[in-house]
Amino acid sequence: MTVLTYTVVTDPASLEASGTSPSPSTATVYLVVTYTGQQRDATWYSIDVVVPLGDGTDDLTPHTTQINAKGWHKDRTQPQASPVTVQQPDPKTFRLIAAGGGTLKPGDHMVLTLKNVTVAKAAGLAALTVTESAKTQGLTAKNRYTAVALAKTARAPRDFRLDHDIIDAGTTTELSWEGSADFTYEILFPGGRKPVTSSAGPQGRYTVSLKGADAPKRDTAYTLLATSTRTNQQHLLATTVQVRGPIVDELTATTSIKTGSLTADKATFDGVNTNWVQGKNTDDGWISFPKSGLNVYQNGTRTWGTVAADNADLNSVTAKKVQGAGDLTVDKLTATTSIKTGSLTADKATFDGVNTNWVQGKNTDDGWISFPKSGLNVYQNGTRTWGTVAADNADLNSVTAKKVQGAGDLTVDKLTATTSIKTGSLTADKATFDGVNTNWVQGKNTDDGWISFPKSGLNVYQNGTRTWGTVAADNADLNSVTAKKVQGRGDRNGWISFAGYGINVQQQGDDGTGAWGGVGVKWIAQH
Incomplete structure (x- = not known):
């Protein structure tokens, strides 16, 4: 010790x-x-x-x-x-x-x-x-x-850098750093990561080439993740490249972009404050934003340009001329205010109202209508000769005409009149009237039976003649019946006739002549 x-x-x-x-x-x-x-x-x-x-x-x-x-x-x-x-x-x-x-x-x-x-x-x-x-x-x-x-x-990686600090979009560039084989390496970047499988080059520097799809298209931050093979300790190094003319797949801005230039495939903004917007080329069309609204110019000049659109929703249009490619074709035009002057040609026009002296088909010899104070006049062939109205249904308070005729005969599925039809001839499959004033009513053929309306009531005739006809009914409710005879339905049925002295009861004889018949009763009361 x-x-x-x-x-x-x-x-x-x-x-x-x-x-x-x-x-x-x-x-x-x-x-x-x-x-x-x-x-x-x-x-x-x-x-x-x-x-x-x-x-x-x-x-x-x-x-x-x-x-x-x-x-x-x-x-x-x-x-x-x-x-x-x-x-x-x-x-x-x-x-x-x-x-x-x-x-x-x-x-x-x-x-x-x-x-x-x-x-x-x-x-x-x-x-x-x-x-x-x-x-x-x-x-x-x-x-x-x-x-x-x-x-x-083990020596920690260091000197992580790009070979250029500023490059053009899509340009091949290289990342390099000093390191040792005691680490594994990955390059991290927005949206992905790239493992490094190459060995160190001269002087112990590792190099990764960024080209093609991996080449930076916009300002990009790259991070080197180095992991020790001995201890699993990790080291992070970062570097950033700036890109001229960046390519942006999609850009969403939640705040204003006040200065500078932006080039992108697609840009989404909450709002853009600008004096003008132009196509990518200097001779493309462009628009400006005066206080009065929007101006459209062509060829990079101040010559008025053309607006092409599938649908335009405008409160009003003021123009010397409105023309399409050849004729103006408009799938649908909706105007909420009046069109006071000029000419409008369209496939379909929807208006809240139209004030005009006349309306005509597309050709000068087409039919046309005018609007006198009394109502509506219909003319034909571009002249003032009365024209024809063709319709599936006409709802009129009254019709005044010399003749009402269809193609050949006039065929009407159903005609309902709420007022009287005073003159003329009407042929229909079915007619419903509140009332009919007429001298006679006959079947469709001239030899059909017919009825007339004398002041005394109703006369029934047969064969288009004045020979008395036959009334056939399931039930007849009459106050009185005046007849020469009353017979059963069959030819062999008996009948009764009315003589001055009373009633004769007869039957059909074997020779076809009348013979006295019998009366079948349950009881007879004598007065």
Whole structure:
């Protein structure tokens, strides 16, 4: 067991192995010597510190030629530290020495500083071997040995950068960094990650080429994720490339864009404040926004341009001419206010109202209508000759005409009249009237039966003649019947006739003549 206590401290606190980097790691190593005794002082004569040389896992440094070694002693009772002599008896040994012996009181300490130490290439644990010659009361001075260890971690990746800070969109660029094979690497970027499978190139630099679909199209931040194969500890390094003329698949802005230029395949804005908007080329059409509304220009000039649209919803249109490609074809035009002047040609026009003297078909010899104060006039052939109205249904309070005729005969599925039809002829499959005033009603054929309406009631005739006809009915409700005879339905049925003296009952005889018939009764009441 040594008389003194030894502790090693490094700057940086974690030593990085140099690896294959052309810029090896350097550090400062501090060996702190303390005396923990509380009753007696310690006397020391020399302290040898042996540094393991080489680039292996157990070595601290490959050489000591550039190391600057210093020693100093701090008495806890004194405000200032005093220097301690440091010798280097051989390339790997540093010796603190006190001629005639030095004293360390409880609470005092010494420090051996090894500055500008080049750290070995391989990560691992390096041990400094300490040989002290010291004594305290009750102990003789002799060599005692101990060791203090310090860890060398794998060199963390560094110098992560692009070969150019500013590039054009889609330009091939390279990412590179210093690192070692003690790590696995991934490149992280918005929307994805790219594992690195290549080995380090010259001077220990890794390189990843970004080209084609991987080439940056807009300002992009790249992050290097390095994971230690020994400890799984991760290191993150970041760099950013700026892109001229960025390509943006979709841009959504929730705040205003006040200055600068934006080029994108698609841009979505809550609102745009601008003096003008133009196509991609300088000679494309463009629009401006005066206080009165919207102006459309063509060819990059101030010549009025053309608006092409599937549908235009306008409160009003003021124009010298409205024309399509050849004729103006409008699938649907809806106007909520009047069109006062000019000419309108459309496939279909929907208006709340039209004020006009006349309406005509597309050709000058088409039929046309006018609107006199009395109602509506229909003309034919572009002349003032009365024209024809063809309709599926006409709802009229009255019709005044010389003749009402269909194609050949007039055929009406159903005609309902709420007022009288005073003159003319009507032929229909079915006619429903509130009333009919007529001299006679006959079947459709001239030799059909017919009825007339004398002041005394109703006459029924047969065969289109004035020969009395026959009334056939399931039930007849009459106040009285006046007849020469009344007979059953069949030819062989009996009948009754009415003589001056009363009733004759007759039957059909065998020879076809009438014969007296019989009366079948249940009882007879005599008055």
